[in-house]
Amino acid sequence: MSDTTYGNVATFDTRPDMAIPRESPLSVAYHRGSVPAPSRDGQVLLEEKPFLGHLILRGGAIVLDEALREVLGINLPGRPLGLALDESGECSVQWMSPDEWLVIVPGGEEFELENRLRSKLGEAHFAIVNVSGGQTLVELSGEKARDVLMKSVPYDVHPQNFPVGKAVSTVFAKASAILRRPAEDRWELVLRRSFADYGYRWLLDAGEEFGIGVKR
């Protein structure tokens, strides 16, 4: 069933139930062949994590916190700009604004999660929106990853100001992006689908002097 109604809201599983060819937001770049292979002396590595489940959660923190803990096992980040991950590191909840969170789960789990959250939240005022097709996650690692970010975002990415577990929405070149730090040695960018190719080109250009490579 791709179509369910919870109360007065129509939910919709946008994933097909059979194997269908799919294309990530970076597919145009891949078709173009601009995929520099990682080199031995490269100091930045870029890897797309395509086709994950992305949900936007809107609502009051207290209501959502309880439901999320029960359904996903993650506490809602208590502080602004917080990023919380589960033990596997595969599920995350990010503070976006005082009543908005971004939940990212392994691809295919988002519809089930939405339905479970909806039945848990019942009549409370909230919104859940599936945006999985609209954005992609790009991971940056390597010793010069932070330098590439300094060329790209005005936000202060120094570890003192940007510890693990922080996430911001910020200006990225002439567009915007979500920037997250899930681990000591990794950064994540969440790029909007239509801006993803621009962001990717920008990163390759900014990373050129550090021998940026793309893992596929």
Added chain:
Amino acid sequence: MTQSNRLQQGGRIDRSRVLNFTFNGKTYQGHAGDTLASALLANGIDVVNRSFKYSRPRGIVAAGAEEPNAVVQLGQAEAAQVPNVRATQQALYDGLNARSTNGWPNVQRDVMSWVGKLGGGFMPPGFYYKTFMAPASMWMTYEKYIRKGAGLGRVPGENDPDIYDHMNQHCDVLVIGAGPAGLVAALTAANSGARVILADEQEEMGGSLLDSRETLNGAPASEWVEKALGELAGMDNVTLLARTTANGYHDHNFVTLHERRTEHLADTAPLANGRRQARSRLHRVRAAQVVLATGAHERPLVYANNDVPGNLLAGAVSTYIHRYAVVPGNKLVLSTSNDHAYRAALDWADAGREVVAIVDVRANPDGDLVKEAQSKGIRLITGSAVIEGKGANRVTGARVAKIDIDRFAVTGQVEELVCDTIASSGGYSPVVHLASHTGSRPTWRDDILGFVPGKVTGMTPAGGAQGVYILADVLHDGAQAGMQATQASGIDTVAELALPQTDSSRESPACALYQVPHEKPTLRAPKQFVDLQNDVTAAGIDVATKEGFESIEHVKRYTAMGFGTDQGKLGNINGMAIAARLLERSIPEVGTTVFRPNYTPVTFGAIVGRHAGELFDPERYTALHQWHVEHGAEFEDVGQWKRPWYFPQRRRAEDGERWETMHEAVARECLAVRNGVGILDASTLGKIDIQGPDAREFLGRVYTNKWAKLAPGRVRYGLMCKDDGMLMDDGTTSCLGENHFLMTTTTGGAAAVLEWLELWHQTEWPELEVYFTSVTDHWATMTVTGPDARKLLSEITDIDLDRDTFKFMDWRNGKVADVPARVFRISFTGELSFEINVQANYAMHVWKTLFEHGEKYDLTPYGTETMHVLRAEKGLIIAGQDTDGSVTPEDLGMQWAIGYDKPFSWIGKRALARTDTARQDRKQLVGLKPTDPRVVLEEGAQIVFDKDQAIPMDMQGHVTSSYYSPTLESGFALAVVKGGQERMGQKVYLPMPGGMTHEAEIVSTVFIDPKGERQNV
């Protein structure tokens, strides 16, 4: 050529590395560690340029950023040309190629100099304005030759091969300047754990300590510099930026630093590790605190012929000797008003060359340096000054006389000393430029005879930048500033730094001397230059004040003093002092002009950074972009989106096979939709998911029409107005569930509409329980439209497409090509249409499957141009094309989409009742049918009712959309016409440039299928 002025020993150059370079076509040698200026002086090059206005020969005056004359054009290849480079700031590299920027045909034989010489008295300030004023139309002709004669270099004629970038930096303490004060401030802050950036514009950090005669801890000062820099380089919390100029100081401690990364290596950036590297980088620094340790510029004295090559700043002489082992002459006369400048004479003598005399304006100087000079047997002439230099292409002598500063007169006999170099010092001006960038006015201090930086929040000046000149005091001041800035940045515990021991000498007080009197009055004396770069003389300032320019800002603009790339580094204070004397005011009363960014020129590349070429602006792609590219689409920019404009095909014509023109492609695409089936990528439409129990109520307030009864499964078209009643955006909104809607917006309006909704929700109606989320990028939208649309779609969907169960303005869930889809039966073409929405990751599969099945229906992809024609044939507007922010829904004849009796006063309702919005003769949307069907009216063309009226005619409206319709086989248009809705059938006229006048008839906006039957089939 030999380096005749190079000393055998000393200096910070590497004599083992010989570098060849070319200046004005001749080859010379210098050493690693030289600047272009020091290498030119080493080779005895006197004339490096011609002056801007009078074309006088000019030599090197200074050793740093304040150099006014040695401005050169750099670069071997055409693409690598760089204008406006100061030779004093350009490190020498092997193969460097430089030319003088002024002087045509060359610096030695210059055409303009005859103008300058003849011009002596004929070129007062305002010369060009006055002389070439009439006739005004000839200025463009005059200007071409004036510019050729007097310019400051030229831009390259080819594309720059280099790359540039920006780096965003944040720190607790930004220290600008790595001289003694800056180094100590940086060490203090860094030792306390602050994040520190230390930037210095020179090739080497150390500032005045690199050319000092003084010792620190008993060793040469440069040794302490090396140790301090080593310490700083080893700290994680410190970023050292050499060759980096703070070029702009903006609000809130946002400072831009221009780092020249490869300009000391070659004229185009060499590869590093086999990869391209940025030639220069602009650091965009957001600093909690700034320490301004920019030091001071020495002021030259203003005497007659003070611009003849061989006139230098006293401090520059010391710098060339200490850092570059270059003595720029053989026989020196020093003219000074202070003790500090005596170092030049002592260094000169130590280098083994002759000091003819030290001419000191003070009656009884007695500081330690004075005594040292006397003990070396140097002739000291007191109470006097050099009043005039002799020579043309090089100084040949100095005329010296006793002067009376108060009476501004020469009081004694003139003695002429034979020499080839005149060094002068009229004191020191703290470098207040950066502080001034913020709008803070500098303050005059009589005790130091200079302006110091005004107050800037979060900025602490240190050392020479605030008039502290004795080394021991400078170090102490730097430590204080470092401590203060560190604490202000939020670090409580500041580690105290052990300052090095100095052997500072005692100095006697300086004397205030700016312009030196001459036997002749200023207007008759040989030229006494104030601003060498802009050729502003003391006489020019005299004339300006006599002509009534009393404000220093007016004097500046009349004379050009402190203009352009120079920004008054050497001349401004002298100029103000001269103006003050002439106006009989004090210097603080006259005040300063405003120093503006950039401190020194910044290459455009650094400002642009990586925002160039394909990264100039974001290109937004839909999920189907790759298909469009592969199928030869021509693209149109819609906002930042790349949308297919049309899909040209190969066609066989009389002249052989060729690509369709746009007109041919659009005609083919239009007919395919009207007669068969076409497909459009409509993914760029804005889409907003709206959830909450008050979603419906909210829609009723932001749209003009009614939403109370729209049932789940249904779609409605809506108009959105601003609070002034003018149309803002339009689109369809679907009811997905009782509390769940999907709004669509125009492509360009998506972001603005979401912000609009949030604005009203957050500020006016926070009590409404509703959330908005953009899903524009999540869904890809494919519009299948045309009489065959149902047949095609039914082949690959499980949705019942029966006309009675899935009606016009319904939506249904189901699968299309095995992918879950929402299909909306809405039409922007007037034909039977299905808008298929699927998750964007699967869109390409669905699109390709449609084409597999569409082959037998000749499924035709179409672009935005065909979309425009088809919608206009149906009279469907595009917000922003047929409206312009001054058009109400009533002007559009859309009263059917206005809920006048809705219970809540929706946005724009009150405005529609205003007298002006309610009047009958407003411009209203109508259709136009040109009398001649071959005519396609110009969009924007003005409409008149009386074609014979004399100009200026009464403009009654204008064309908003106009196309050729292959279906009507005629041009047609939408237009807004005053009172148009009451003028159906009337003729209007469109006068065109060139005299032709088109005639058209006002008709309905709906040109095809007026009953709307085709979309309902």
